[in-house]
Amino acid sequence: MKNNIYNHIKNTKEELDLDTPTPEMWNNIEKALDKKKNKRGFFYLRYAAGIALVLTAGFTFWMSNGSKESKEQVAKYDSEKAIPIASMTPEEYNYDNSYAYSNNESSYNENTKHVNTKKEFNTAEIINSESTENVISVNTYDMSGTNGLSSNISSEPLLNNADTYAWTDGNGTDLVGNSAGTYDVKLPAGKTYKIETESFQYFPDNNGNNLNQLQSQFQEGRTRNSIIYRDQDGYFDIDIKEIPPETTNRETYEHVEENEFIATQTEAISTFSIDVDVASYSNIRRMILNGQKPPSDAVRIEEMINYFDYHYKNPEGKHPFSIQTEVAQAPWKAEHQLLKIGIQGKRIANKNLPKNNLVFLLDVSGSMMDANKLGLLKI
Amino acid sequence: METLVKDIHHDLITKCKTDDRKAQFEIYKLYSKAMYNICTRMMANQENAKDTLQEAFISAFHNIKSYRNDSTFGAWLKRIVVNQCVKHLKKQQKLSETEFDKFELVNEPHPENEFEPDPKIIQEAIKKLPTKSRTVWTLYCLEGYDHQEISEILNVSVGTSKSQYNYAKKLLKDQLQKVLS
Numbered sequence: 001m002k003n004n005i006y007n008h009i010k011n012t013k014e015e016l017d018l019d020t021p022t023p024e025m026w027n028n029i030e031k032a033l034d035k036k037k038n039k040r041g042f043f044y045l046r047y048a049a050g051i052a053l054v055l056t057a058g059f060t061f062w063m064s065n066g067s068k069e070s071k072e073q074v075a076k077y078d079s080e081k082a083i084p085i086a087s088m089t090p091e092e093y094n095y096d097n098s099y100a101y102s103n104n105e106s107s108y109n110e111n112t113k114h115v116n117t118k119k120e121f122n123t124a125e126i127i128n129s130e131s132t133e134n135v136i137s138v139n140t141y142d143m144s145g146t147n148g149l150s151s152n153i154s155s156e157p158l159l160n161n162a163d164t165y166a167w168t169d170g171n172g173t174d175l176v177g178n179s180a181g182t183y184d185v186k187l188p189a190g191k192t193y194k195i196e197t198e199s200f201q202y203f204p205d206n207n208g209n210n211l212n213q214l215q216s217q218f219q220e221g222r223t224r225n226s227i228i229y230r231d232q233d234g235y236f237d238i239d240i241k242e243i244p245p246e247t248t249n250r251e252t253y254e255h256v257e258e259n260e261f262i263a264t265q266t267e268a269i270s271t272f273s274i275d276v277d278v279a280s281y282s283n284i285r286r287m288i289l290n291g292q293k294p295p296s297d298a299v300r301i302e303e304m305i306n307y308f309d310y311h312y313k314n315p316e317g318k319h320p321f322s323i324q325t326e327v328a329q330a331p332w333k334a335e336h337q338l339l340k341i342g343i344q345g346k347r348i349a350n351k352n353l354p355k356n357n358l359v360f361l362l363d364v365s366g367s368m369m370d371a372n373k374l375g376l377l378k379i
Numbered sequence: 380m381e382t383l384v385k386d387i388h389h390d391l392i393t394k395c396k397t398d399d400r401k402a403q404f405e406i407y408k409l410y411s412k413a414m415y416n417i418c419t420r421m422m423a424n425q426e427n428a429k430d431t432l433q434e435a436f437i438s439a440f441h442n443i444k445s446y447r448n449d450s451t452f453g454a455w456l457k458r459i460v461v462n463q464c465v466k467h468l469k470k471q472q473k474l475s476e477t478e479f480d481k482f483e484l485v486n487e488p489h490p491e492n493e494f495e496p497d498p499k500i501i502q503e504a505i506k507k508l509p510t511k512s513r514t515v516w517t518l519y520c521l522e523g524y525d526h527q528e529i530s531e532i533l534n535v536s537v538g539t540s541k542s543q544y545n546y547a548k549k550l551l552k553d554q555l556q557k558v559l560s
Binding site: 006009010012013015016017018019020021022025026028029030032033255257260 | 502
């Protein structure tokens with residue numbers, strides 16, 4: 001009896017494999033394998049053409065499998081900006097705390113549990129309705145089997161703007177009928193929609209007293225482009241958003257893994273490259289000024305430090321560079337000390353530079369039209 | 380049937396030993412999904428899971444000559460993947476000793492329930508577990524390692540493995556029952 005859950009999980013563990021590797025993962029593996037191969041010499045080059053051909057074939061197959069995946073990523077990307085349906089505390093709504101809805105926007109995805117089952121809906125799905133009208137079917141389930149609100153749910157979608165579909169929950173607060181059912185919603189042609197389902201259980205008291213709050217949520221939902229369905233004991237919210245044509249410009253950053261602490265007693269020598277990139281600072285500044293939260297991988301500490309001029313002394317005499325050091329207590333941990341080593345190379349006077357040829361490359365492609373491209377460079 | 384499947388893989392593996400990229404890709408296609416899901420469960424972070432899987436496969440292909448058919452290829456590969464995960468978790472200091480062994484075990488009677496939740500819910504609940512107990516639980520319940528093996532993989536005592544397993548079990552049960560009640 002107590003092993004119910006475990007037996008179920010063990011028996012269905014294949015079903016738990018919900019994550020699919022993305023196509024670029026094989027790309028990375030292949031690159032790494034190639035790197036090693038190249039070191040072995042040109043002997044393999046003879047076979048390169050054959051291998052490339054085979055891989056192209058294999059990869060096309062892989063890509064076609066992967067296209068759905070990439071669409072979901074788009075959806076996920078957008079859902080980060082989605083607004084939680086209501087700002088309320090779990091206590092106010094008698095939520096089951098273990099799967100409490102979080103009103104903290106930033107953790108929207110993580111803390112909102114998808115209790116919507118039966119796989120009729122993924123949590124986020126793109127519906128391309130550009131050429132034809134689509135009808136989506138919304139299935140609702142009465143999780144507890146107790147009577148719900150179905151008699152108060154109008155089967156006619158209520159349209160309050162071009163993209164909003166909502167079911168009314170009527171004016172009444174009677175809890176009658178069974179709420180499980182299937183409802184169809186038409187999506188007019190000409191647009192791409194995002195459908196987001198969100199559901200979680202909540203428990204109004206036995207007299208249905210939380211229905212007032214439900215109604216205010218409903219009103220709130222109407223201001224968004226969403227389909228909303230509510231039940232006494234389950235709650236479904238299906239968002240439909242118009243997806244603007246996909247902008248291909250998505251900034252990506254290589255993952256930065258923070259180094260672990262190394263005991264100098266055991267490893268006394270470290271090597272590092274002296275890099276004076278400063279892009280990260282201005283990049284982050286741009287994002288913050290735009291009101292965006294910079295992705296953590298965009299924050300590259302060394303570039304933040306390098307951005308500023310520390311007025312290091314010029315090297316003197318025969319030395320090609322000067323070294324300046326500073327030690328201070330780490331502000332975040334008193335027993336740690338921070339050592340900064342500043343290195344200044346020779347400054348070359350600009351007027352002594354040899355003549356240069358400058359090559360200008362003009363990019364007149366559509367990618368330059370994006371809002372975050374330098375206005376100066378636009379025609 | 381079983382032997383047939385093994386034979387097909389055997390040929391591919393032999394080709395992989397000659398650095399045949401097509402064979403490597405075939406092997407990757409066969410195993411990547413299952414292995415990736417081990418990574419996502421153990422790391423509970425998609426980006427880390429991706430990195431770990433890539434490193435594990437690269438390492439496996441580089442070292443494939445050391446595979447001597449003494450276990451199934453899947454088990455061999457799985458061990459590489461698991462070790463890679465553990466390496467990463469240790470690097471992130473998520474498996475530090477202090478986190479371990481501080482949990483009390485409570486044996487509560489649980490009511491008998493119909494248990495048919497969506498795999499997504501289970502998956503989410505697993506990822507919510509604390510790193511150590513999640514690692515132990517995943518290895519034991521889903522990947523089929525016993526406590527002795529887990530204690531070797533994680534370099535902890537058998538008792539620790541058991542207590543972490545029980546702790547994870549309790550947390551999971553509590554969480555899932557709350558969702559389903």
